[in-house]
Amino acid sequence: MCIAPKNPSEATIAANRAAADKYDMANRQDFADSRRGLIADLPGNVTGADGHVVFDAQAFDYIGDESPAPDSVEPSLWRQSQMIRPGGLFEVTKGLYQVRNNDIANLTVIEGDDGLIVVDCMAGVESARQGMALIREHVSDKPVAAVIYTHTHIDHYGGVKGVVDPDDVASGKVPIIAPGHQFDKYAIGENVVAGNAMARRAAYAFGSLLEPGPQGFVTCGIGITTTAGPEVSYISPTDLITETGTRREIAGLEFEFLYAPDTEAPEEMHIWIPQLAALTCAENANHTLHNIQTLRGARTRDARNFARYLDETLERWGDEAAVHYGPHTWPVWGNENVTAFIESQRDTYKYIHDQALRLANKGFTPLEAAEVIELPEELGRNWANRGYHGTLHHDVRAVYTKELGMWDGDPVSLHPHPPAESARRFVEFAGADNILAEGRRAIDDADYRWAVEILHKLVFAQPDNTEAKNLQADAYEQMGYQAEGPQWRGIFLSAALELREGVKPMPFTTASKDTILGMPIDILFDFVAVHVDGPKATDVDLRIDFAFTDEDETWTMWIRRGTLNARRGTSPDTQLTVSGPKGALTAVLLQPGGASALVDSGAVSLDGDAEALTTLGSVLDEFEPAFPIVTP
Structure with a gap:
């Protein structure tokens, strides 16, 4: 469409x-x-x-x-x-x-x-x-x-x-x-x-x-x-x-x-x-x-x-x-x-x-x-x-963030409800019909900033409300046309596009092969750590050593209490040692299920319990590049 x-x-x-x-x-x-x-x-x-x-x-x-x-x-x-x-x-x-x-x-x-x-x-x-x-x-x-x-x-x-x-x-x-x-x-x-x-x-x-x-x-x-x-x-x-x-x-x-x-x-x-x-x-x-x-x-x-x-x-x-x-x-x-x-x-x-x-x-x-x-x-x-x-x-707002942190100083913003819950409550007392009417009035009066604010509540409370999404898209579009800053224009017009047509495939990703392979080893483990699904990993007790043969470094990585940590050196109680060049070990860390193919090709070697990699793979999350922005 x-x-x-x-x-x-x-x-x-x-x-x-x-x-x-x-x-x-x-x-x-x-x-x-x-x-x-x-x-x-x-x-x-x-x-x-x-x-x-x-x-x-x-x-x-x-x-x-x-x-x-x-x-x-x-x-x-x-x-x-x-x-x-x-x-x-x-x-x-x-x-x-x-x-x-x-x-x-x-x-x-x-x-x-x-x-x-x-x-x-x-x-x-x-x-x-x-x-x-x-x-x-x-x-x-x-x-x-x-x-x-x-x-x-x-x-x-x-x-x-x-x-x-x-x-x-x-x-x-x-x-x-x-x-x-x-x-x-x-x-x-x-x-x-x-x-x-x-x-x-x-x-x-x-x-x-x-x-x-x-x-x-x-x-x-x-x-x-x-x-x-x-x-x-x-x-x-x-x-x-x-x-x-x-x-x-x-x-x-x-x-x-x-x-x-x-x-x-x-x-x-x-x-x-x-x-x-x-x-x-x-x-x-x-x-x-x-x-x-x-x-x-x-x-x-x-x-x-x-x-x-x-x-x-x-x-x-x-x-x-x-x-x-x-x-x-x-x-x-x-x-x-x-x-x-x-x-x-x-x-x-x-x-x-x-x-x-x-x-x-x-x-x-x-x-x-x-x-x-x-x-x-x-x-x-x-x-x-x-x-x-x-x-x-x-x-101007960024200077506050740099010098004073994320809280704006108003107690009402310190512990608010999440957007969808706040929107649901707002729509319950204001009424969907009243919000739509106010949104139309604001658009007719060219009060576009207020139109997107009021309609945001209805869209987040009722994400299948096509009329609300189309109205909000109309307001965002006019804001985009009036924006001097191209990033503001891009954000507002992209919001209108997504509200009308749904989430579009992403045209690029920052995680290219070269950037992942170029990561220092400590950043590589940080990258893997943000993929760990904490609730799934809560009861996991896992320790794997990774020997980077081309860099002459060995790191021990462990998951306990839902958290992945890593440091240089080996562990006396490791369950598995994975050895190979950095590129191959990077592939093992990000896709543990593919380790057997790398072993068969001779790219990596395993010493210990290979099931440790199965456990690692079971707690790694995947990211959808095109997640929703203007709907919950």
């Missing part, structure tokens, strides 16, 4: 036209900058090994360079999408190039004397491979001398096997440079251990379930799109940057790093290349306000640290920087423009942090503060501070 989206209401059309008046629409500099230095257009679609289209190069042609915003797209979001649509190979400055907009993130390549340095690798192997082909054709065929990950997010390392041969990394020929003491832990732990929930939420936020078009998906705001079913790869870093001021000479160029942990990612760094006067602040400075708390779900970030490290960057290199290039969107040129850009981003994050805590200290709850805090005009009218990734509203 496919139900066509509805048209924007008269109220939505009026709201979007009025929104344009508050923006600096006369400022056209970004139109020129986003197209500056184009060497070659994208050659066409990006396809996977099985022939499926990973990125459709024509899907966004409807976003014309000069076309006005459709009535179903907020005008600021439409303008940002016009900046993002042009894709291809660009020269940023002599010796520094970017492939943009065949993936959500950029591929940056710097040409040294005798090699290429790749800074961030896009999300998927296929898009990165297409990007490198453009570099080879139009710039240089020199070998890759180094790969640099600026931070721990999947769209910056996922394409690594599209730019470098893993054997060259393993041999030491090509280093992979990355920030932090525990890059593997944060890169893989964040994206995989809670990855099923994160991927489901991300499918909403990034519009992965929506068709491109004026009444569906527009762009991601920071990049053209999340690609469809890419091959996500991973290679662990070989050279970790843990101190500001660390330098590396690569292919005749000097790179200096500023370590910026607990900012946009748990591990992140800024990079200065003095010979090129080129600077990147990774994702701590963007052509958008960033997330202090992602809507896909990740650790809450420190807005104060964004400002602190941006200021330190200005202090170190602000007088010299001639260009700022980022892993998303387009560069900024000219020292005056670069410093103004970073200063404005710095002050925006500092303002959000300070004003949220000012109001917290006056007794405001997170939602109350988010409703009243607005950026000063000089910051708010700067296009780079608009909410194309984070939004001011949810960033």
Whole structure:
């Protein structure tokens, strides 16, 4: 069943036209900058090994360079999408190039004397491979001398096997440079251990379930799109940057790093290349306000640290920087423009942090503060501070979460009933007919926020009530059309889609083969532990040793009191020892029922009671990637 989206209401059309008046629409500099230095257009679609289209190069042609915003797209979001649509190979400055907009993130390549340095690798192997082909054709065929990950997010390392041969990394020929003491832990732990929930939420936020078009998906705001079913790869870093001021000479160029942990990612760094006067602040400075708390779900970030490290960057290199290039969107040129850009981003994050805590200290709850805090005009009218990734509203609330925790301070929210039970009680006293009538009235009056709130009670109390679901979908749809933030748009329009048509299959998962195999062993056991069904495992007493023959490590894992723990070493009372390389033991841990086939093939060996694996398999839970969101 496919139900066509509805048209924007008269109220939505009026709201979007009025929104344009508050923006600096006369400022056209970004139109020129986003197209500056184009060497070659994208050659066409990006396809996977099985022939499926990973990125459709024509899907966004409807976003014309000069076309006005459709009535179903907020005008600021439409303008940002016009900046993002042009894709291809660009020269940023002599010796520094970017492939943009065949993936959500950029591929940056710097040409040294005798090699290429790749800074961030896009999300998927296929898009990165297409990007490198453009570099080879139009710039240089020199070998890759180094790969640099600026931070721990999947769209910056996922394409690594599209730019470098893993054997060259393993041999030491090509280093992979990355920030932090525990890059593997944060890169893989964040994206995989809670990855099923994160991927489901991300499918909403990034519009992965929506068709491109004026009444569906527009762009991601920071990049053209999340690609469809890419091959996500991973290679662990070989050279970790843990101190500001660390330098590396690569292919005749000097790179200096500023370590910026607990900012946009748990591990992140800024990079200065003095010979090129080129600077990147990774994702701590963007052509958008960033997330202090992602809507896909990740650790809450420190807005104060964004400002602190941006200021330190200005202090170190602000007088010299001639260009700022980022892993998303387009560069900024000219020292005056670069410093103004970073200063404005710095002050925006500092303002959000300070004003949220000012109001917290006056007794405001997170939602109350988010409703009243607005950026000063000089910051708010700067296009780079608009909410194309984070939004001011949810960033304010995230500061509360970071500094004060999950409780909003109101006792009524401390121990509420779960949503379905609360909804059932609400509908019992208010009456389903009364709620439907109020929902219709609110929609007729364009009071969409109240409409979805009141109808949520009825949908959760009566999930088979088609009229209630369709009404709520209508309200969510109009909210999506009015949203400046593409993630808000994606969430609201995806909610409308699910209410009308039911849960859709998930287009991707974060738990790719490479990311699972790349897990440090302690994270691997954490990943298995979140699959343990506690009630089923309550009476289990199980201990298994796992000997990782290729890593020369043995770990003992035990389940007692419904809990899985693991530590290095062997146990004198183990029931079973499983030996083999990490890849094979990973398969045993996640699918114990397949162990016998691995034993038969010689991949693993067992010493002890093989029934211990049967017991392990009996208490492991499975996750449904496409779980319901807008119904119980």
